[in-house]
Amino acid sequence: MTLSRRDLLLGTAGLAAGAAGAQLLGSGPAFAQAAAPAYKPEQGASLRVLRWTPFVKGDEDSWLANTKKFSDETGVQVRVDKESWEDIRPKAAVAANVGSGPDIMLVWFDDPFQYPDKLMDVTDIATNFASKYGGYYPGLEGYAKRDNKFIALPLAAIGNGILYRESMLQQAGWSKFPEKTDEFLEMCKALKAKSKPAGFALGKAVGDGNNFAHWIVWSHGGKMVDESGKVAINSPETIKALQYARELYQTFIPGTESWLDINNNRVFLSGDISVTANGVSLYYSAKNDPKMADMAKDIRSTTLPVGPVGQAVELHQTTSAVIFQYTKYPNAARAYLQYMLDKPQMDAWITASSAYCCPPLKGMIDNPVWTSDPVHEPYKRASSTLRTNGYAGPLGYASAATMADYVMVDMVAEAATGQRTPEEAAKRAEQRANRYYRV
Known part of the structure; x- marks a missing residue:
């Protein structure tokens, strides 16, 4: 299949199709504290995650450590690859259009709006997090939500x-x-x-x-x-x-x-x-x-x-996590993100990132990292002051393509x-x- 530049920018319009019914996860210790609903990974599931190349070593180290804990608790093997910042957007667009590639990607800004019908609906996870942790900051929620459905899970604002x-x-x-x-x-x-x-x-x-x-x-x-x-x-x-x-x-x-x-x-x-x-x-x-x-x-x-x-x-640079509908293991993918983005893991990741990443949920902003060094202080505001690139209009295909x-x-x-x-x-x-x- 040959993709034109317009194909990469356009994606395919539409809403994310409804996700398969959830199966409640067992009572493993790591998930006893996880936000419900939790998902039971499929038998023999494995995942491939593609994220951006880190600029702070602690970010990657913590992400991999949290991933290992998830694998230890669930038996799901997770391969984490990385690409340069500039390569994430085109690779995500190609994966969405050809229906093959990583199960999960960490993407930029309103990239999910380029191919919304290729992504899994993660509204239940997002809304549960929001109710548990004081709600999302509006800018980050805007980048992940389309027609009142979450087609991505807000991950972080990288303060500028x-x-x-x-x-x-x-x-x-x-x-x-x-x-x-x-x-x-x-x-x-x-x-x-x-x-x-x-x-x-x-x-x-x-x-x-x-x-x-x-x-x-x-x-x-x-x-x-x-x-x-x-x-x-x-x-x-x-x-x-x-x-x-x-x-x-x-x-x-x-x-x-x-x-x-x-x-x-x-x-x-x-x-x-x-x-x-x-x-x-x-x-x-x-x-x-x-x-x-x-x-x-x-x-x-x-x-x-x-x-x-x-x-x-x-x-501010904004990143969200998406699950592609072509994944063979949708429940494992949901379980992975539900674990990685819950507060215990997020707190560890934000701390290890040394103020590089600002959390998407208001209930996670109270982290000692912001006062551990005077240089950190201006970066604490990133999630709360974020203005979306689609300003002053709505986010959607057009804003995503114009940015891309x-x-x-x-x-x-x-x-x-x-x-x-x-x-x-x-x-x-x-x-x-x-x-x-x-x-």
Whole structure:
């Protein structure tokens, strides 16, 4: 079967088909505390899970340790594979369309909306978790719920924040990181002139590129669509945002238009830039390397500056777990996610992730990890402040496809680099978005 790019973006519309009836699990010790309903894995069941490559070692170590506990209790062997962040989306789309591949995948943003009828309905698990743990944060729930049914289980928001070198800001004449976008631009000008420049991803980076581009546009009042889902990106507010992006880009280190999620990490750790936006993983890359001890002591964190809209508006990397309908072992897959996403395992995972992952349920946010290091604090807000990429309209096929096609990222990069004028870039983004929102 040959898949076109449109096939990968489109998936197949429709609701997730009803799941097979549940069979109650026995009284094994690990599941005695699990949220009901629990599922009994099929005889001889085995699972394949595909997740994203970790940026924090503790994340993967804890995930694998929890997986082993599940296998020890149930006898279900689970193979956990990993792929780069950029490869998760196309691999999930291929698996959905050909009906073969991993049983479970950890996917990004509103990817489940590209192929909703290929996914299992996990509403019973999600609603039970919600009632048990104080409800989901709205943004994460929005990424997993379609027409009042959960086609995915919210897993985490990977917080996006500013990381900077305090000494370099001081060398440039700034004793405090600015809270407003206009002051932020002036600081970046000073950094380029007197110290080390800033650098933010403008390439097709699933996390950092999307986070930065959406912040630029949202902070100035722009939006991809209005409340009804009509494309509204070509607006005066967006033009102002792109003009700002053009000015800001001229203070960056060269080459950011080609950066993927790994690039700003590498350049920051090399000492060539003083400011970037990233997960807390960047801090730990320095802290865990004895050769970078002095750099780690110099790193500070904060939230992204507030623009003309007057409030913090940010996109955070969001991940959900999906079960494909083609799985041979649906009850084993349900049991695995019900175990992995319950509070005992989630608490251990969030702690081991060192503030990299923010939980989806309000009853799980009270974790000592947020106060264990001052650099962690800004990342605690990720789940509660998350704005979905489909803002201000509903999530669905169109928002997922527009995100997967990097319409927002390309628009900001084109205007920032001068490849197109702000007006040209906004017009092109409007035309591209309309391909999906008119379906």
